[in-house]
Amino acid sequence: MELYDIHTHQILLEDNDDPYHSCILDVYPLEFEFAKETYKRHSFSCGIHPWYSEESESQMKYLIEIASNPRIIAIGETGLDKIKGPPFNVQIPVFKRHIELSEQLKKPLIIHAVKAWEELYHIRKEAEPIQPWIIHGFRGNAQVAQQMTKVGFMFSLGERFNVDALEFIPYDALFCETDESETTILEVYQQISSALNQDIEYFATQIAQNVQRIFPTLQKPKELKTQ
Numbered sequence: 001m002e003l004y005d006i007h008t009h010q011i012l013l014e015d016n017d018d019p020y021h022s023c024i025l026d027v028y029p030l031e032f033e034f035a036k037e038t039y040k041r042h043s044f045s046c047g048i049h050p051w052y053s054e055e056s057e058s059q060m061k062y063l064i065e066i067a068s069n070p071r072i073i074a075i076g077e078t079g080l081d082k083i084k085g086p087p088f089n090v091q092i093p094v095f096k097r098h099i100e101l102s103e104q105l106k107k108p109l110i111i112h113a114v115k116a117w118e119e120l121y122h123i124r125k126e127a128e129p130i131q132p133w134i135i136h137g138f139r140g141n142a143q144v145a146q147q148m149t150k151v152g153f154m155f156s157l158g159e160r161f162n163v164d165a166l167e168f169i170p171y172d173a174l175f176c177e178t179d180e181s182e183t184t185i186l187e188v189y190q191q192i193s194s195a196l197n198q199d200i201e202y203f204a205t206q207i208a209q210n211v212q213r214i215f216p217t218l219q220k221p222k223e224l225k226t227q
């Protein structure tokens, strides 16, 4: 079984060279240089979190400089958060610059979204992006999943997700993640596959196919034997 964690802020349960799973480690632009030397086997997403989108000009400049590095395989996390961070008139322009960068560099977008489904839906319809947009840590309900699927969003699920939403997420639009949680990626796979009533090996094969399609340069982990 090959396990992939497509959004994490930490690399848990392994030394740098233990190939138990492959990660997309989320780093802030200024962290990238250090992180790329520390984690040789993993890849990165890089962006400005919506919480910190105020006065982010210098980070944005730096992001534009480094974002073409092949080790950065996704732009973000970026997005919109109605609960925390500056108002949307500050968040939205910064989000839109990430969208431009994602399209220019042909790298998928990793999205943080809290109570912003409407806005996100309309921004996507207006932007008509070619690149995949993945809502990370998705906890929306069935109705939101249905709505967002219609306009082509993809979803990454972590330890807390809405079981009712699962039936509306197409299998080819699904990923797994640990984000900031201490739950292991294996536990996340177990939770989601059992909610789907699927054999974990079968589930993992589907996720691996999605990862290979959307992030073809992410290095494969060694197979984890479950028995």
Ligand SMILES: [Zn+2]
Pocket (backbone or CB within 6 Å): 007, 008, 009, 026, 077, 179, 180
């Ligand atoms: Zn995150």
